[in-house]
Amino acid sequence: MRKATADNERTLRNEMWRRYAGDDWAAFDALPATIRERVATHAYDAWSVNVMMLWQHYKRLYGRNSRAERALMRYLDYCERLEREAFASRYRDVYDTVLPHDAACATILR
Numbered sequence: 001m002r003k004a005t006a007d008n009e010r011t012l013r014n015e016m017w018r019r020y021a022g023d024d025w026a027a028f029d030a031l032p033a034t035i036r037e038r039v040a041t042h043a044y045d046a047w048s049v050n051v052m053m054l055w056q057h058y059k060r061l062y063g064r065n066s067r068a069e070r071a072l073m074r075y076l077d078y079c080e081r082l083e084r085e086a087f088a089s090r091y092r093d094v095y096d097t098v099l100p101h102d103a104a105c106a107t108i109l110r
Contacts, residue, residue, distance in 0.1 A: 022049035
């Protein structure tokens with residue numbers, strides 16, 4: 001039986017990414033509306049503090065405009081694909097079969 005972590009995280013995300021400390025709700029509220037909407041539909045908890053740090057990075061690169069928002073959205077999509085692929089790979093290693101969701105060619109439920 002797998003031990004539950006304090007934050008109830010059950011994915012491989014802690015092995016893949018570093019979660020930065022901070023107030024998730026304040027970070028979420030400070031994001032532009034389009035980014036908040038994307039974060040809310042992310043297949044996993046997108047860790048709002050991390051997204052805010054990324055948003056600050058993209059604003060420095062592109063300025064606070066739609067180009068920066070689109071770049072961050074693409075990056076969030078990329079991260080979601082990486083997480084999904086890692087989960088499917090671990091599932092295949094543990095159960096020696098394809099993730100049922102992939103076998104059914106199902107889309108991510110949002």
